[in-house]
Amino acid sequence: MKFASSYEPNEYETDIYAAWETAGVFKPTIPTIPVDNNSDGVDDRFEAAGASNSRTCYSIVMPPPNANGNLHIGHGLTVALEDSLIRFHRLKGDSTWYIPGADHAGFETWVVYEKYLEKEGHTRFEYSRDELYARVWDFVQMQRGNMELQLRSLGASCSWDDLTFTLDENVVDRVYTTFEKMWNDGLIYRGEKLVNFCPKHQTAFADIEVEHKDEKGTLWEIAYEVSEVCLIVSTTRPETLFGDTAVAVNPDDPRYKDLIGKTVHLPLTDREIPIIADEHADPEYGTGAVKITPAHDFDDFEVGERHNLPRIQVISEDGHMINVPEKYNGLTTEECRKQVLKDLKAGGFLKGEKKIVHSVAHCYKCGTVLEPMLKEQWFIDVEKLAGTAIKHLENDEIKFHPESKKRVLINYLGNLKDWNISRQIPWGIAIPMFRKVTAEATDEPDWIFDRRTNLKEIEKSGVTYVRDEDTFDTWFSSSHWPIVCTDWSEENPTPYYPLNVMETGADILFAWVARMIMMGLYVTGEVPFKEVYLHGLVLDEHGQKMSKSKGNVINPIELVSKYGSDAFRLGILRGRSAGMNQAFSENSVVAGRNLCNKLWNISRLIQSTVDEEFENSDFETVLRQREQGERSAARDDGPARARREDAISNSYTTDNMGEDWICREINDCLAQIETDMREYRFAEAVETLYSTIWDKYADWFLESQKIFRNVPLLKITLEHLLIALHPFAPFVTEAIWQNLSWTEGFIITKNWPSELKFDPITAEQFENIRTIVSEVRGTLTALPGTFKSKNFPLMYDKDSLVEDNILLIKTLTRVPEINPLNGNPRGLRLALANHELYLDVPEATVEAYKGALTAKILAVGGELNALNIRMMNPNYVERAPEHLVKETRDQIKEKEALIARLKTQLELI
RNA sequence: GGACCCUUAGCUCAGUUGGCUAGAGCGUACGAUUCACAUUCGUGAGGUCACAAGUUCGAAUCUUGUAGGGUCCACCA
Numbered sequence: 001m002k003f004a005s006s007y008e009p010n011e012y013e014t015d016i017y018a019a020w021e022t023a024g025v026f027k028p029t030i031p032t033i034p035v036d037n038n039s040d041g042v043d044d045r046f047e048a049a050g051a052s053n054s055r056t057c058y059s060i061v062m063p064p065p066n067a068n069g070n071l072h073i074g075h076g077l078t079v080a081l082e083d084s085l086i087r088f089h090r091l092k093g094d095s096t097w098y099i100p101g102a103d104h105a106g107f108e109t110w111v112v113y114e115k116y117l118e119k120e121g122h123t124r125f126e127y128s129r130d131e132l133y134a135r136v137w138d139f140v141q142m143q144r145g146n147m148e149l150q151l152r153s154l155g156a157s158c159s160w161d162d163l164t165f166t167l168d169e170n171v172v173d174r175v176y177t178t179f180e181k182m183w184n185d186g187l188i189y190r191g192e193k194l195v196n197f198c199p200k201h202q203t204a205f206a207d208i209e210v211e212h213k214d215e216k217g218t219l220w221e222i223a224y225e226v227s228e229v230c231l232i233v234s235t236t237r238p239e240t241l242f243g244d245t246a247v248a249v250n251p252d253d254p255r256y257k258d259l260i261g262k263t264v265h266l267p268l269t270d271r272e273i274p275i276i277a278d279e280h281a282d283p284e285y286g287t288g289a290v291k292i293t294p295a296h297d298f299d300d301f302e303v304g305e306r307h308n309l310p311r312i313q314v315i316s317e318d319g320h321m322i323n324v325p326e327k328y329n330g331l332t333t334e335e336c337r338k339q340v341l342k343d344l345k346a347g348g349f350l351k352g353e354k355k356i357v358h359s360v361a362h363c364y365k366c367g368t369v370l371e372p373m374l375k376e377q378w379f380i381d382v383e384k385l386a387g388t389a390i391k392h393l394e395n396d397e398i399k400f401h402p403e404s405k406k407r408v409l410i411n412y413l414g415n416l417k418d419w420n421i422s423r424q425i426p427w428g429i430a431i432p433m434f435r436k437v438t439a440e441a442t443d444e445p446d447w448i449f450d451r452r453t454n455l456k457e458i459e460k461s462g463v464t465y466v467r468d469e470d471t472f473d474t475w476f477s478s479s480h481w482p483i484v485c486t487d488w489s490e491e492n493p494t495p496y497y498p499l500n501v502m503e504t505g506a507d508i509l510f511a512w513v514a515r516m517i518m519m520g521l522y523v524t525g526e527v528p529f530k531e532v533y534l535h536g537l538v539l540d541e542h543g544q545k546m547s548k549s550k551g552n553v554i555n556p557i558e559l560v561s562k563y564g565s566d567a568f569r570l571g572i573l574r575g576r577s578a579g580m581n582q583a584f585s586e587n588s589v590v591a592g593r594n595l596c597n598k599l600w601n602i603s604r605l606i607q608s609t610v611d612e613e614f615e616n617s618d619f620e621t622v623l624r625q626r627e628q629g630e631r632s633a634a635r636d637d638g639p640a641r642a643r644r645e646d647a648i649s650n651s652y653t654t655d656n657m658g659e660d661w662i663c664r665e666i667n668d669c670l671a672q673i674e675t676d677m678r679e680y681r682f683a684e685a686v687e688t689l690y691s692t693i694w695d696k697y698a699d700w701f702l703e704s705q706k707i708f709r710n711v712p713l714l715k716i717t718l719e720h721l722l723i724a725l726h727p728f729a730p731f732v733t734e735a736i737w738q739n740l741s742w743t744e745g746f747i748i749t750k751n752w753p754s755e756l757k758f759d760p761i762t763a764e765q766f767e768n769i770r771t772i773v774s775e776v777r778g779t780l781t782a783l784p785g786t787f788k789s790k791n792f793p794l795m796y797d798k799d800s801l802v803e804d805n806i807l808l809i810k811t812l813t814r815v816p817e818i819n820p821l822n823g824n825p826r827g828l829r830l831a832l833a834n835h836e837l838y839l840d841v842p843e844a845t846v847e848a849y850k851g852a853l854t855a856k857i858l859a860v861g862g863e864l865n866a867l868n869i870r871m872m873n874p875n876y877v878e879r880a881p882e883h884l885v886k887e888t889r890d891q892i893k894e895k896e897a898l899i900a901r902l903k904t905q906l907e908l909i
Numbered sequence: 910g911g912a913c914c915c916u917u918a919g920c921u922c923a924g925u926u927g928g929c930u931a932g933a934g935c936g937u938a939c940g941a942u943u944c945a946c947a948u949u950c951g952u953g954a955g956g957u958c959a960c961a962a963g964u965u966c967g968a969a970u971c972u973u974g975u976a977g978g979g980u981c982c983a984c985c986a
Contacts, residue, residue, distance in 0.1 A: 003945085005946070356985085359985065408912070408981080411913090412981090507981090536980095543979095575922040581979075585920085590935085595948095601946035601948095602946085604946080690933085699950085702945085777952065866930085876966040878966075881928080
């Protein structure tokens with residue numbers, strides 16, 4: 001026998017994955033690019049397949065994990081979700097394409113590399129941009145590979161040949177093509193705008209990458225003199241006063257009405273700046289007068305634009321004061337603030353200070369306070385893109401799970417500001433723009449588009465241009481992900497685009513999903529995916545966010561090696577629903593591991609039954625069976641084969657109690673899984689499988705089969721369950737499939753099971769048996785005395801169901817014997833199951849059981865009462881649907897009969 | 910300030926268009942004992958569905974309000 005007494009995942013998983021990969025079963029069966037109709041020598045198979053493309057292609061692209069990182073729990077969830085979908089659709093016969101990816105993770109990787117440089121005693125400023133790019137490339141290659149191995153250990157059945165790295169040539173090509181199109185369409189502009197700038201990392205961020213934190217600060221009140229009077233302004237950043245180019249007051253503020261248009265003297269300088277009227281000044285806040293520093297504050301920048309104010313930059317990119325009086329020049333912002341406050345105080349300008357709490361922008365990576373910095377950057381005018389996206393969303397072209405996120409997304413797109421796509425880090429896709437440096441060529445444009453970003457300098461009609469040193473925001477290239485992964489092109493649109501579903505974290509709805517939709521529509525005219533499934537955060541077992549500092553991080557790979565890949569997948573899917581942040585604990589993985597082991601032992605039992613049958617059967621039968629098997633195996637694949645497999649697998653009969661029932665239960669289970677998967681209810685699908693396999697198949701069917709041994713049925717039902725569980729627990733199901741003596745090929749490429757035939761009446765009879773068995777067990781447990789003293793025989797009167805199933809009931813209840821009742825009823829009558837059944841219990845025992853019995857009668861009486869009250873309500877009888885009223889009537893009858901039976905139990909004593 | 914989500918058993922969560930006695934896993938109590946599986950088997954206990962009002966024959970489910978928790982966006986001179 002091949003089956004060990006327990007399932008050891010580590011002995012099988014690596015080999016199984018390798019076998020799948022070698023066999024090429026992860027690849028889509030329908031070609032990804034349709035063949036050109038005009039070309040010769042077209043493969044027939046491909047053409048035939050092309051006809052049904054729209055129906056049978058099923059594609060998912062993986063959100064690319066960091067190429068040189070390790071997978072975390074979120075990736076574990078992603079793979080569990082996506083791979084279950086892929087495997088389910090593969091079994092359903094779709095041509096599935098699960099496309100893996102690797103992210104160069106521009107900023108993340110850059111931060112890691114910069115730390116590494118620092119450790120080596122170097123800084124980024126020692127190298128040119130191209131040198132740095134080459135160095136990071138090598139650095140990434142050196143670290144690469146872990147993540148891909150980890151995806152394999154999670155069982156991701158993705159098409160490895162099609163792995164896309166975010167810096168691959170086709171990605172860069174596509175990104176440049178889009179950028180060029182946008183440039184020509186006038187959607188790209190270079191603007192001097194305020195950007196969030198990290199003085200430590202020396203790069204700008206998009207709004208979305210900024211982390212706002214509430215902090216304590218001080219609000220200072222400073223006097224700006226206007227001829228005789230003075231105007232008090234409030235500020236949290238006194239050091240920026242050197243960059244002030246106006247003071248704003250609210251136009252409706254009566255206190256300052258007369259001052260509008262006049263000028264004030266800027267303290268510590270010899271400048272006069274105007275007093276302007278602007279809505280931005282809130283009369284309720286501070287003193288109602290606000291200094292305007294267009295170069296260092298986002299709001300002030302906008303005020304400046306409205307009033308055409310000059311922008312004076314007084315803080316440099318590395319956080320030092322510039323363009324300020326000699327005394328302050330070169331100080332850090334902090335030093336300068338101290339000095340300015342000191343000098344203001346000395347000059348009598350400082351009129352007050354208040355402690356306040358305000359939110360401050362931080363770098364999401366290093367926590368440094370971000371400096372709003374005036375910089376020339378490339379921007380995308382998002383108005384049209386967002387508008388188009390909203391139109392398609394409102395047209396319901398993408399289905400969201402959870403549904404509520406659609407509105408959230410539309411709301412976000414409606415308020416989107418222009419997108420800064422320039423980053424000042426070398427690790428990324430170079431922006432394909434070149435700046436004119438030949439001064440005398442006045443007719444030529446200042447900037448030109450050119451793909452030759454490998455060159456620092458290019459020449460065009462005698463004019464020299466130098467490359468912009470910046471790289472793209474990673475989200476700009478990532479927004480092309482569905483397009484580039486599926487190899488979509490204008491000439492050859494692939495049947496795998498749009499994707500069937502985009503599965504990713506709810507936290508990157510804006511950063512990624514929104515941008516993919518805008519970009520997909522802009523490039524292809526179609527939405528990039530038909531559905532979006534968003535998963536929430538995986539929290540620790542107490543509902544806390546996982547973080548290194550809290551020390552509550554769970555490593556998925558550790559769980560995989562401890563309990564097996566399947567256990568992890570089952571565990572993480574359990575109790576999870578779309579878009580919700582949910583807790584996760586090792587317990588659920590243990591439950592998953594137990595299910596795998598249960599299934600393993602179920603298979604072990606069935607295999608041993610099959611082996612025994614084989615040994616006992618006569619030689620000729622064996623020979624005939626073997627020949628049949630070989631004959632069918634010799635044929636080729638295809639629909640004919642599928643039909644034949646169907647016929648063979650349906651060649652069973654249901655002869656014994658419980659057999660029709662299990663067929664019914666398995667059919668229900670399969671149908672439930674199909675519904676659940678269509679609606680992305682993963683946890684429910686797993687739940688259904690768990691209870692069908694364990695509570696129904698093992699606890700009832702297999703127990704009853706210990707008497708009956710219907711080998712063909714045991715085989716086919718096991719196969720059905722193995723296939724049904726395969727999407728969620730791929731390794732154990734394949735391991736079993738390979739160990740079973742009669743199965744062929746890989747389970748991963750089998751067909752989803754067809755319905756089992758059964759007789760519904762016989763199936764229902766088994767429910768009666770179950771009720772009887774449960775009540776016998778329950779009553780025996782409830783009766784006083786030790787277990788051993790309770791070996792009472794069971795007696796029946798004129799009951800053919802019991803009479804026909806004496807052996808079965810005896811086995812399941814473990815009563816010593818079951819006899820026909822001779823003479824008058826005695827002992828304890830079973831009440832719940834409506835059968836003439838008595839436990840042969842001595843009077844004294846029944847007497848002691850009386851209390852429990854009375855309590856039960858009371859409980860049922862309460863239920864009956866509630867039902868009667870319902871029926872006495874004329875409105876209910878009139879208005880509720882007829883079937884419900886009838887149901888209630890039936891229930892009343894049942895309860896009344898039950899109470900009557902229970903009362904006989906008491907009377908019998 | 911705006912938006913969205915959540916509150917159901919000790920814990921983590923299901924509960925689909927309102928309709929049987931509100932379910933599962935884990936935990937827990939009692940019992941079994943080696944015949945596929947102790948990663949086992951059997952039987953229980955455990956719930957004012959956050960609170961209040963409303964709609965309805967009927968509400969965990971729909972509406973409104975209150976309280977608590979979470980997430981995101983905007984703003985904070």
